[in-house]
Amino acid sequence: MSRGWPIPAALAALSAAGLVAGLIGDGPWDLVASLSLLLPLGAAWWAGRRRG
Amino acid sequence: MSLRAWSRLHTWSSLACTLFLLLLCLTGLPLIFHEEIGRLTGAEIEATALPPGTPPADLDRVVAAARAARPGEVVQYLIWEDDPAILRLSLAPAADSPPDALTTVLVDARSAAVLGQPRDREGFLYWMLRLHTDLFAGIPGKLFLGAIGLLFVLATVSGAVLYGPFARHGRFGAVRAGRTARLRWLDLHNILGVVTLSWVLVVGATGVVNALAEQVLAVWRADQLAAMTAPWRGQPPVEAPGPVQAAVEAARQAAPGMEIFFVAWPQTPFSSPHHYAVFLRGGTPLTHRVLMPALVDAAEGGLTDLRPMPWYAQALLLSQPLHFGDYGGLPLKLAWAVLDLVTILVLGSGVWLWWRRRRGTAA
The missing domain is CATH 3.10.450 (Nuclear Transport Factor 2; Chain: A,)
Incomplete structure (x- = not known):
């Protein structure tokens, strides 16, 4: 895996896990699914701001 | 495969599907909120209030x-x-x-x-649905959009391969703001593409599976349904089916703990000419999507067979919520809408970047 991949790959894996968790679980898992989907976007925005 | 080959694959698979993908993203956006739109416009019909516990x-x-x-x-x-x-x-x-x-x-x-x-075949949402599912062209339209979905998955995978070398030169989330507009948009295209990777792959792949719904149904009819109804093959269809209440009760007794989703009458694509097909589903969020057909003799009553649907039908059924994003309430719908809009940005920026590079090369 290239040097640039670990963070996006981890975020993509979390998103996918959240999606499936929302499908299997109910109630709070639906919120987990929604947040995990938006997590990579939020992380990129936060990292971008930190780096100016 | 060399990076140059991956780059070519990404460029041409993306360009080939971008126009229709933009259409799918734009028409998919209102469809995410079809229930809310139906309620707001008064199109959604609600039941009258009756005392709780009314049987x-x-x-x-x-x-x-x-x-x-x-x-x-x-x-x-x-x-x-x-x-x-x-x-x-x-x-x-x-x-x-x-x-x-x-x-x-x-x-x-x-x-x-x-x-x-309800007038299901008119109005704004109906137009959006038809444009999104078959371009008003029936099964050929569905298959065409399925092929577009395959190209989109190919474009996404090749884009992910290209992200690695790109990311070596900068840190995650960094946009080269002080440089040219082309570099700025290249960074944005790459970052937004990689942060929507999981969702795009899931929605793209499940869209392809959904486009094959008619074919999956045809295979199920020729495979499992044919096996379940083999003893009745060649007999004339039941023209006056018996009581449906009794058919539903027979299915309920055979599968306690499951709930009824729908009943298909004899001679419909979901049943045989001789049976009511009572489709049951489980009570948990996951099994709620997984169907089990119970066949009931429409003339004489009584359950004749009950089997879980085969893997390919289950795959179709499970792919539907993952494409629609309708299993997690309003928060999940909002997440779906945000990612849909980001995908539009990725698609648009991709075309713009290609156009700029082409113009630059020509100059």
Whole structure:
């Protein structure tokens, strides 16, 4: 895996896990699914701001 | 495969599908919120308030009420809505009329009173749905959009491969703001593409599976349904099916703990000419999507077979919520909408970047 991949790959894996968790679980898992989907976007925005 | 080859694959697979992908993203956006839009515009029909604990009406009364509302038509499907107070009935001029001929009657599940006849085949959402699913071209349109989905998955995978070398030069999230507009948008395209990777792959791949729904149904009919109804092959169809309430009770007794999703009348694509097909589903969020058909002899009553659907049908059923994003309430719908908008940005920026590079090369 290239040097640039670990963070996006981890975020993509979390998103996918959240999606499936929302499908299997109910109630709070639906919120987990929604947040995990938006997590990579939020992380990129936060990292971008930190780096100016 | 060399990076140059991956780059070419990404460019041309993306360009080939971008226009239709933009259409799918734009039409998909209102479809995410179809329930909310229906409520806001008053198109959604609601049940009348009755005292809590009011028992459900006999299903044959429900069927009679729907048939009285559509004289000369017969029922093809009886569907349990998410609201347990409402039953949706699909009627058509004949038992074997094609799906295009279906009309809908909503009936109160407790009083058997007709609530209304929603016009499912007109209005803004109907147009969005048809453009999104088949471009008003039926099965060829669906298959074409399925092929577009495959190209999109290819473009996404090749884009992910290209992200690695790109990311070596900068840190995650960094946009080269001080440089040229092309570099800035290249960074944004790459970052937004990689942070939507999981969602795009899931929605793209499940879209392809959904485009094959008719083919999956045909295989199921030729495979499992044919095996379940083999002893009745060659017999004339049941023209006057017996009571549907008894058919539903027979299915319920055979699968306690499961709930009824819908009943298909004899001669419809989901049943045989001799059976009611009662489709049951589980009570947990996951098994709620997984169907089990119970066949009931439409002439003599009594359960004849009950089997879980085969893997390919289950794959189709499980792919639907992952494409629609309708299994997690409003927060998940909002996440779906945000990612849809970001995908539009990725698609648009991709075309712009290609155009700029092409212009630069030509100059």
